[in-house]
Amino acid sequence: MKLLIKFLPFITSLIFESSCTHAQTENLPQAPHAENAKGEPIIIGNKFEIYSEVLGEEKELYISLPPKYNEHVQSYPIVFSLEAEYLFEVTNTVTQYMASRSKMPESIVVGIANGEFDKRHEAGYKRWGGKPEEYIRFFRHELIPYLEQNYRVNSHRTIIGLSPSTGFLFEVFHSQPDLFHSYLALSAHLEWDRVTGSSLFDEVISKNNDPNHPKTVFYMGRAASDFSTFVHSEEKFDDALLKLKNYTPDRVRIKVDVMDNEEHYLMSLAGLRSGFEAIYPDDVWRNPGWAGWDKTIDYAHEHFKTYYDKLSSIYGFDIYPVENAHGYGFSLTGKIHGAEKFGTNQQVIQLAKLGISYFPNSVQLHLRLAEAYKEDGNIPLAIETSQKARKLAKEFKPEDLQAFNKKVEEIEN
Structure with a gap:
């Protein structure tokens, strides 16, 4: 039709x-008209x-x-x-x-x-x-x-x-x-x-x-x-x-x-x-945050992939974790931050790679992975991944391209 x-x-x-009432505003500067508001x-x-x-x-x-x-x-x-x-x-x-x-x-x-x-x-x-x-x-x-x-x-x-x-x-x-x-x-x-x-x-x-x-x-x-x-x-x-x-x-x-x-x-x-x-019951949708950190756990697989694969099977469509959120405990990038601060570089790599499998156009995730590769001593992969981040920034984040280019230069030097 x-x-x-x-x-x-x-x-x-x-x-x-x-x-406000006239009495409240008579001694105050008048607000601009809507068309002139900043x-x-x-x-x-x-x-x-x-x-x-x-x-x-x-x-x-x-x-x-x-x-x-x-x-x-x-x-x-x-x-x-x-x-x-x-x-x-x-x-x-x-x-x-x-x-x-x-x-x-x-x-x-x-x-x-x-x-x-x-x-x-x-x-x-x-x-x-x-x-x-x-x-x-x-x-x-x-x-x-x-x-x-x-x-x-x-x-x-x-x-x-x-x-x-x-x-x-x-x-x-x-x-x-x-x-x-x-x-x-x-x-x-x-x-x-x-x-x-x-x-x-x-x-x-x-x-x-x-x-x-x-x-x-x-x-x-x-x-x-x-x-x-x-x-x-x-x-x-x-x-x-x-x-x-x-x-x-x-x-x-x-x-x-x-x-x-x-x-x-x-x-x-x-x-x-x-x-x-x-x-989406609370007993199915857990609170993803956790207290403390265990350097022996593969958080990417055990905390994210297994859990979200199970959710996807329950609801019949692909369900993904949140890439960014207000609070470190509730997103992939937040978990990567936790791994960088409290965990191991291998955990950072595992989380960033999983994140890119969910969000292949994420500039931020590619940069975090490139930094982790550099930390691991894998310079060729660090450069390759940072260049991918630069390419994605041109397409999806052109307004922030200068800042991303500076980050890429830091990784490649």
Whole structure:
């Protein structure tokens, strides 16, 4: 199906502003107008439109790519966020935070904007006036093929909805369960039956023993403060939590959250973290940091390759460690720093070589390996690797080429 793409002449960015009352500012210098403000925008992604023949309208999309996307070579899972005007930025922030702490894989985040506030109901239940069938065709025949053609995406997909748009999650879970692997229903309305006379939660757990249903994860969260406002909502969540006590997941892993001291929409902040933890459980995604150092251990093989190969087999797609992160204990380059400071030069070489197998275009990893080869007395390999680093810097880090050239010269002299 033909899809028309129109890129907008601007990109989504975070703008930081402050405001004060006149009394607070009358003796202070006035801030410059936005067009005259100094500094650069903090870019979090692109915003563009595609024309959907299925929906008969242009849909505004937001997309954020993982750090170093153009330098790295791997494919990524997709996290789809409905209600993009409200959820896109926080979803992107949570995924990047968790990935940087090695609690989930780096992901491509795609937001589908409503355009108008009331259009959010289009992704709701069919019985309440939504058109989930059209949105399912939009995803399957237009949006996902477009992303597959233009970005390095793999087949692992998560869909996030909020309040009325969670209806789409339940609808697609039943009618097209192969479309998404994981579902995060924030402010889920379990009291709004999808089919008259049915229990929404019972419909989900009924698929657990269905051998034809793909393995999925379904997260349902709600603020406890909603229970005094929405009729039968507390009753439905109490029933769900009770049934989970004797529930053994097979085809469908379910997590239900009732969040105290949260509000209907604000629960999204904690809900996203909790929902992703349901997909990527803490007992599977370890804390990669460690205390101390053992010079006899092959950390590259035992701590990284074996572990990430196991994760890849669990999820069905290649999962890699983080190259760089905020904190030495959570990335490959951080572990190399630890080996340089506390370990052996052989451990540095092992870690750097493994890192390059994951990230073959990394200038930093090639330089660390070249330095280790020089330390080891292998000058030919040190020069060869440093020259490779210089070549990569010209392609991927031209703005820092002078600094990298200086580093290469130090290695080669």
